Amino acid sequence: MELKVFCTGGTFDKVYFDALSDYQIGDPQVSWILEQANVSFEYGIESILKKDSLEITDQDRAAIVTKVQQEPCARIVITHGTDTMADTALALQKIPNKTIVLVGAMQPARFRDSDALFNIGFAVAAATLSAPGVYVAMNGKLFAADQVQKNRAAGKFESKE
Numbered sequence: 001m002e003l004k005v006f007c008t009g010g011t012f013d014k015v016y017f018d019a020l021s022d023y024q025i026g027d028p029q030v031s032w033i034l035e036q037a038n039v040s041f042e043y044g045i046e047s048i049l050k051k052d053s054l055e056i057t058d059q060d061r062a063a064i065v066t067k068v069q070q071e072p073c074a075r076i077v078i079t080h081g082t083d084t085m086a087d088t089a090l091a092l093q094k095i096p097n098k099t100i101v102l103v104g105a106m107q108p109a110r111f112r113d114s115d116a117l118f119n120i121g122f123a124v125a126a127a128t129l130s131a132p133g134v135y136v137a138m139n140g141k142l143f144a145a146d147q148v149q150k151n152r153a154a155g156k157f158e159s160k161e
Contacts, residue, residue, distance in 0.1 A: 002041040004073040008049040010081025053081025061091045089145035101127040
């Protein structure tokens, strides 16, 4: 397998339920995105959480770290909610010899105007081409795990100053 994708929920996988007037975390959306893209590399997808990133605890982060450590594939993409993506990226930094790219979306993947499709393609390219390390791929930029922050007012990620 060339690439492993771990899904943790977040806006990327949110589904709108009209009857509830609410969003809920649904099944991983990356599966149909990669199928639609007709990619020609081997990949595996595994859902390990279905949470909004604001609900991810330190115990959840430790479980993510353990899962990534135990994964034999060296190139990993993690779909994650954007609010605490940088925190999880920092927690993963202790893992050597793997290229780990965290990615999310500002709008659910099922939405027509979502950034999810672009972001997952960018993250896959980054995981395939980058040196071992931990990165965040958002807004068409690749950030080192310890050099990124979310600018909520602007609705995008940027380098720490």
